[in-house]
Amino acid sequence: MDRPELSLPQLYAFAVLAEELHFGRAAARLGIAQPPLSQQIRRLETTVGYPLFARGAAGVALTAAGAELLPVARRVLADLSDGLAAARAVGDGRAGRLRIGFAASLAATILPDLLRRHRERRPGVRLEIREMTTVPQLAALRAGELDVGLVREAEAADLAFATVAVEPFVVVLPAGHPLAAHRRLRLDLLAGEPFILFPRDAGPGLHDQIIGACAAAGFAPGIIQYATEWQTVCALVGAGLGVSIAPAGIGRIRLPGVAYRPVEPGDLRTRVAVAWRPDDSNPLVSEFRRTVLPAG
Template sequence: MERPEVPLPQLHAFVVLAEELHFGHAAARLGIAQPPLSQQIRRLEDKVGHALFTRAPGRVALTPAGNELLPAARRALSDLADGLAAARAVGGGQAGRLRIGFAASLALTVLPGLLRTFRHRFPGVHLDIHEMTSAPQVAALHDRTIDIGLLREPPTDETALGFRTVLSEPFVAVLPSTHPLATQRTVRLAQLADSPFVLLPRAVGPTLYDQIIGLCTAAGFSPQVVQHAVEWQTVCALVETGLGVSLAPASIRRIRLKGVAFRRIDPGTARTRVAVAWRENDHNPLVARLLETVSHNPPDGPQD
């Protein structure tokens, strides 16, 4: 059986009349004259096939059919109002879901303050957080499985993605506490030439990996990489065992390991940058809201 479509103005008029039980009062509340109100009710009754009101001079009452329809009509209008409010919130960047990828080391710097501020400004937004290294974030942005990336050393050959630097920090030497250079406050890179290295695999952060190799090359040596680890925390743990040394962003100093020493390097001009990444053609208003949050709330992290 085909269900008749009921225009919302008819439902609205019906609910208001059911609440007022007076055509004059209901028309005034709706901001229309009585004849158009009567026409709306008549059209709705034609669709139902039964009278919804009994009419008598000075008296209007709901019929059994009207009493049956009233709760459903109220629900329909309420659901529509909720849907409109939700659509406005999502369209205005006040609600919805935002999928964020982040490099694990950024939990030591950028991530906590950024998420705290964003959640305070937009409590209606659900944040879906995914830990992943930089290269997989770039792929996930292209695949549209995340909306925002927080990564180190973004690639320089991307045209479909936008990048904005949110933090710049120097490198430090990561040494076993028993290493002879651990007694020094500053380490010259050339002094690490004879030490084995533990680094992230190039595949997870090509630009950062190449930058570290380039620093060593500029210091006159090619590092002997004996072990790779996907996360900086693991790199530090392997250094603690004496497996090798490493070069890492200065924020890694916040990883507290008794057997690891973090030392400034000379020259200290080389810096690594953290960037927020997004699709240039993404029209999700929540992306714009997060970028605004980044711009207005500089992250707390080691700057020198």
Template structure:
């Protein structure tokens, strides 16, 4: 089916003249002289193949063809105006859809405040959240399944750009009845010989290796009895008495029954959270979200939000 080739300025001129029914007033509203207005109407009539207006001394009226065209012309102009407004909102980062991957341990800590801050004043933005560990987030970014990721210890990847946001130490995760749970701080060396509950290395190689490194610096190799892909599950298994764990300090906000969180000594090891996006991505929404995350990190005393090479 052939689409009619109608110029928007002709439809606009037609709609204004249909409202005014006076060439002089219509030309004044349009900011043109009467001859150019008459030419636009004539070209539109030639395209339609019928007169749209009856012209008489001191009088202009719509023909039957004009009456039929007017609602469609108004709808077309309204749709174009709405489309332009929507495009401007998307280009300004105020509308559209943003797909966010996030580490589960951020859900009870920084994520709610970040989402509230980002959504304020942006009711037109649709957020799609996916809870993923580090390696699946990287894969989702590369496959364009998410637009931005909040992950622990983002790996080296030439296709991605990382902004360091927060860093934190580690805590011991213990069953409440554990022999060390009554202490304010737990020497890591005293966890030697314990059964550990850890994330699989494939889910987050760097943070996994950092935890193992903390144990090795204390003189032992952790004996892993159970593995779980989310920190909430790690804590739940610890609470069930299946072992102990070392976890990023933010995990202690997971209020799990039967679980005690204790600072460790020495407490020099740190783990970082980064915002990660595709290097070629120029989405205004991603840029706005990154700016909000950067501002939140600055308020919370996190590292400067300069972009780094992943």
């Protein structure tokens, strides 16, 4: 890529003249007088080094060199105006690419609605969604590999968060379990039950919140099995291996032999939040936040 030799106004004048093949008309189309156009073309021919037009008695015609240059000029001018429009579209958030991370537990609940709403508001924006647990999401955000994240119960000083939704918890238990008879379940009834949960590394905030709630209810849950995916947790519960506590949205996962029951202290809730880099100027990010949080 070299320092450009010619100037765009000259190239534009060339393209117009190549269409009109008439200095007077071309000059009129360019909104200038004829002599300046002659000069522009002559300057361009000088930098190219060869005549681009043959001025003859029969009028103006392209030379071979001019014919070679014309398609280039057209393409360059079109590329430039297209590219400029594209950059502007990206600039005001009408177009572009947005990389969204999301916690698996949101895949079936708030995510589809979110994507649909944003696609309606910004049809030109390509949404790339990536299922990731909370901690990797925050890391990817910091590394610039993700533009926004949808996480549960996360905190970080160097990232910004805004609460998207607040969900109560449900107890996940085998349909045949005696406790399934209750419509609602006080947490302390789960004391002694074998627990299935996701590993703490995947989402320490939510993990600690669940363990904490149990502690508040007077027991420490005995975790007999870890599973990173909620889908798997529910399947294991359905197989009778144990019980679990999950955000209510997980109830959407309908599996045979699995029952969901609201947790009794109804004020126990988990926050879903959008996360982003506070110094990110990408307008698509703020646009997405506007979709997510129509209120603010």
